[in-house]
Amino acid sequence: MAFENILTAQENGVATITINRPAKLNALNKATIEELHDAFKAADTDHSVKVIIVTGSGEKAFVAGADIAEFSEFSTEEGAQLAARGQELLFDFVQHLGTPVIAAVNGFALGGGLELAMAAHFRIASDNAKMGLPETSLGVIPGYGGTQRLPQLVGKGRAMEMIMTASMIDAETAKAYGLVNHVVPQAELGEFVKTIAAKIMKNSPAAIAAAIESINANYEDGVNGFTTEIRAFGKCFGTADFKEGTTAFLEKRKASFTGK
Structure with a gap:
């Protein structure tokens, strides 16, 4: 399956899906969301795949948010449709996959990027990672499940503060909040995630x-x-x-x- 915005690889039972839009800091647009859906679906239905890793290309960003230029002129109805379609196609879809999904958060995970990471079954971050939901600074709220999943992971008060202030937190703070499970040096992120995947693959x-x-x-x-x-x-x-x-x-x- 050929993709324009993502890269896929498979080795030893692990499928790796990499968002690959470096010029846009791997921002999510409609086409990328559709490609991610197809890639996750293909990996989940491949019986040789036991674990899925999702990450971003390069060292700067996992996903630095949604592609704002794509929806800046949307109407009320179009905005609601954007959120509903995105949640169905990708974010809820990933959360309910039967194959374990690990988000390897390398760099910025903002807006839709953090929402994608939160849809994964758990998260591992590099030490340079920065996470946040900055949507209120744009006059909108998180629309891909962020107002629901963030409180589940970090608690209502912290989620309220993060969303209201539109502030970023660093990797160690994210770990203290329970947003990520582990923080490792950037250069070690890939191998560390594969180590966790190997432990998972020993089980049923x-x-x-x-x-x-x-x-x-x-x-x-x-x-x-x-x-x-x-x-x-x-x-x-x-x-x-x-x-x-x-x-x-x-x-x-x-x-x-x-x-x-």
């Missing part, structure tokens, strides 16, 4: 997908997360991975999971 893909579904359920209105967990837990008993995992444990050997 079927169980991991069930865990993602169950954890996400806790944050969905009208959904009982405990009920989802009970159902997903029971479903695991019918998988080949459960049979393999328990058998391997009893036989004192390493399990060989298939994801089925």
